[in-house]
Amino acid sequence: xxxxxxxxxxxxxxxxxxxxxxxxxxxxxxxxxxxxxxxxxxxxxxxxxxxxxxxxxxxxxxxxxxxxxxxxxxxxxxxxxxxxxxxxxxxxxxxxxxxxxxxxxxxxxxxxxxxxxxxxxxx
Numbered sequence: 001x002x003x004x005x006x007x008x009x010x011x012x013x014x015x016x017x018x019x020x021x022x023x024x025x026x027x028x029x030x031x032x033x034x035x036x037x038x039x040x041x042x043x044x045x046x047x048x049x050x051x052x053x054x055x056x057x058x059x060x061x062x063x064x065x066x067x068x069x070x071x072x073x074x075x076x077x078x079x080x081x082x083x084x085x086x087x088x089x090x091x092x093x094x095x096x097x098x099x100x101x102x103x104x105x106x107x108x109x110x111x112x113x114x115x116x117x118x119x120x121x122x123x
Contacts, residue, residue, distance in 0.1 A: 047105040
């Protein structure tokens with residue numbers, strides 16, 4: 001079992017930056033790939049980024065590639081999402097999730113989820 005708690009969301013102007021954190025409990029955190037997803041009002045939850053268990057491999061949605069960076073610190077049981085050059089279309093609730101592979105891009109492929117943190121980007 002892994003419990004996940006996101007933090008770091010907020011209101012930011014377009015072009016600004018935010019850093020999301022996801023703290024995990026459970027001794028098996030280091031064995032999971034971790035992903036970030038987001039869900040805007042009226043839209044389905046979509047893949048943003050994922051990282052493998054060691055942090056050596058990452059996977060990004062085309063819409064955030066070059067602007068967002070996923071990383072993890074297994075000693076702190078935490079995964080991060082650095083978001084730069086934010087756009088109004090990045091506004092959503094952001095969720096972290098734990099799964100078996102950083103190749104996974106679908107909601108159903110992830111086993112554990114946090115409660116989400118709101119990110120709002122104003123124009």
